[in-house]
Amino acid sequence: MSVLAQIEQWPVENAVSVVVDGNGKIIGRHGDEEKIYPLASVTKLLSTYAFLIALEEEAISLADPAGPEGSTVHNLFSHTAGYDFDSDVIRFPVGTKRGYSNIGFEKLAEHLERETGIDFPSYVQEAVFGPLGMASTEIAGSCAKDGRSTAADLAKFAAELLNPTLISSATMSEATRVHFEGLAGILPGYGRQNPNDWGLGFEIRSSKNPHWTGASHPAATFGHFGQSGTFLWVDPVDRIACVTLTDRNFGPWAAEAWAPFNEDVLRQYS
Template sequence: MESVRAVADWPVDNAAVAVVAAADGRVLGSTGPQAREFRLASVTKLLTAYATLVAIEEGAVEWDQPAGPEGSTVRHLISHVSGLAFDEHKALARPGTRRMYSNAGFEVLADTVHEASGIPFAEYLTEAVLAPLGMESSRLAGTAGAGGVSTCADLVRFAAEVQHPTLVSETTLDEATSVAFPGLSGVLPGFGHQKDNDWGLGFEIRDHKSPHWTGKNSSPRTFGHFGQSGTFLWVDPDAGVACVALTDRDFGQWAVDTWPAFTDAVLADL
């Protein structure tokens, strides 16, 4: 793919990128060190969310189970409306009233799954998601919100999974990639205030956000996440494709300038 070859022009020392077809999980184009380990930063939240979906289906936890600040539930935590601060276990708003992106909320979410299952969350994530998908080079080395380590080759497997789920039902995945608590405003980190800062159950949803880290031509149903370590994973259901990108340069203006145009080039290549 011409779009993937253009990654060589990104202002990074190392980048591993792959485009994954929805139909069969086939890699349509790739570049860079596919087996190299990278820090995921907030792309970790996709893995944490998926482990939570497994826990929901296993009956270990329930969406409306109280967790976090008073009035908050598992559903509030995973969709960033619990009211918890970004990196502090401190409530700044009533649950369900504002979309406040929160690493602390994902820490509480992981603790809730741990307490309910009796298994430390890093182990639960491995047993529920990483091992079944053959993601042997992936692990949770830090917090459940930002401490993941993985490779492009492993995330290709995850990208295939979230296009055709095998570990959870399609109904559960559909709910997770649909807007939870619609109509809430908030800040999309790195891209400013959004009137409708739509999020699913752990998956950020593009909808009509502007500016955004995906492309102008990405469908509103596009979902995924990006990380401050210069990483992203998006899935565009309407285009039938997903894309993984891992780099060794922290997110900054270079990513704001590069990623949307790259995404549109990938879609144009299909």
């Protein structure tokens, strides 16, 4: 029996999981791949890709001032601008801590809208969803948390993360390395991490403990999880990715179930 069938034992009404290999093919699947789920912060991965495209097109640059005084696009993109989690309150000086923030991402989208004259939901649709054939995906609201999608669409996106076609491999490598190294911070749901490593939009596993990926996942593993009970990770060493969506909010059940599940996925498919 596929390890993915473990999701049937989780305390959720609906769940789906797919595994994508380095060739972009689905090599494991369980559940309804066409059911639409709210993504919560997995939305940030989709928005990140749009921001990276904008960087390559030189519509924006990492050095652009954006956010609080002294902050840049680079700070917003890597959660070091000093913002509170979900308000525009400034909690710390720019660049001194890793302060995971929805507001920071929303400020980044506002900056892109000003520079391009295109509203962000339209930009990400034209830049990402359309080219990848993600017909069941949208961001209706916050670029940080209001995405909706299916496992089928996110499998296409995971394939793109493994084999970039919309951005260069150099841009992808830059986005998935640690930016502002050595900063401590809170990983929501898992407590203080030192360091709390992040790339450009992508959370990087690094040495974090506890963590939602498995203990054997390479430090270079990147992705995101969402409060709505969703996650997507990419292992660039073993060249696999996993998308898992549920309809129950993240909580102790997920903190307990996800890491061993992801460990088993890595063991079976790598």
